[in-house]
Amino acid sequence: MKRGTITVLGSATSMGIPTIGCECATCLSTDPKDRRSRPSVMLNWANRCIVIDTGPDFRQQALREHVRHLDAVLYTHAHADHILGLDDLRPLTYDRSNSGTRLPLYARANTARHLRNVFQYVFDESYKYGGTAKVTLNEIDGPFDLLDLRVVPVPILHGDAEIYGYRIGRFAYLTDFSTIPEASLPLLAGVEVVFLDALRHTFHPTHSTVANSLQVAARIGARQTFFTHIGHDLPHAATNRSLPLGVELAWDGLRLDVELED
Template sequence: MKVTLLGTGTSTGVPMIGCGCRICRSTDPRDKRLRVSVLIEHEERNILIDTSADFRQQMLLHKVTHLEAILYTHSHNDHLAGFDDIRAFQFLMRKAPACYADGPTAAHIRRTFDYAFGAATQAGGGLPEVPLVVIDEQPFDLLGLRIIPVPLIHGMLSILGFRIGGFAYLTDCSEIPEASFPLLEGLDTLVLDGLRHKPHPTHFSISEAVLVAERIAPRITYLTHMNHDVLHKQTERELPESVRLAYDGLSFNLE
């Protein structure tokens, strides 16, 4: 299984529109962050986590020609708004990839993209015809992989992370419920929310994320969903050896 982090930035992306701060002006490619999304390749099949606001750009950049399934963590726009561009895969594959989302996220998708789920208003417009599969906290099998939803707290919301084998993806969280920790035992690679240096009501700060990483104790942790408070080179120097900052395009292989 190959995992590629297609985006590692917070909801605005980095650089942020119109910002002239030193991180937005940084020439280090690791300080350029599209909105968060993950591509998982396994036995010639592709699974995507979230259709980010930069979905189209990410698919073009990584030359993705097929997509068999999409998992959603939650319904915030930075994770969802590429949804309409799923149509490209529908055209290519003659079948849209199935989307897996929890109840509130699926309901939000139906509301936000009502033109795709209600009665057709006009023929010929090319609607996304996406099978929406509602999941709960129970593990399920998808394309030969065991997907374990990991409940997370994101401010006042209850959202999902995912564990697949030795890999776990926990974006957008400010707390991990006690009951989720046993789901995270024996991990190899953890990708964890670490928004910025200062505390935030809906995301782990970098120092909070380091404490969580130390408790979960995977072989390696990569922090993601970072904003323009985080200069890659400088911040990484201050982290423990087993915690690194993710960057767009980072990929790794897992058994």
């Protein structure tokens, strides 16, 4: 069986923890696991490396994890906390310039449209000022082959907006959802390791709460569930003590082995 390693690049909600100007206990905490950068994960296998989302902290995350080569980026949706690091893909595309190849990005159509708007100069063939990331943007609307992996987009609801989570083998990454549609649950059958959005305890119109994500976790039934996109209402150690066996908060730098085939 084909195995790989997931590394959590970032586990924070959109503003990052500590949050600018905030003096709450989590933002002032000295526990390194309470320092959370914007949400993203990296998957490594057989000298291959892909990331899901490139947020505003991508540069620091890539330096921290000594990323030297990237084979692809999957985007979940086009909110700032998931895309603003796209420009920092530049040094990871230089090795391709010589061979004339480009780093492939994958996104659903509406996300791709936003990426082309926000990063117009990157996708504008007539841009003459150089220094842009050498990337290609591939629109996806269902399962596809990426290198030797099968990638299954999982439609999830982020408030009213449908965005993508991703399943690869027995691993799934579902960030920024308020609801998992019933029709998407079969796509998650047999998943062993799952990441779920869990912003805080109190209701939010576009994100899941701890209580809701515990219900989702029970329905998916993965061996290990990690909560991500975590707000400052959830201090790492105290929150983990309140969670059932098999469910815990993710943290920046967390690494785990995953099975990449069904």
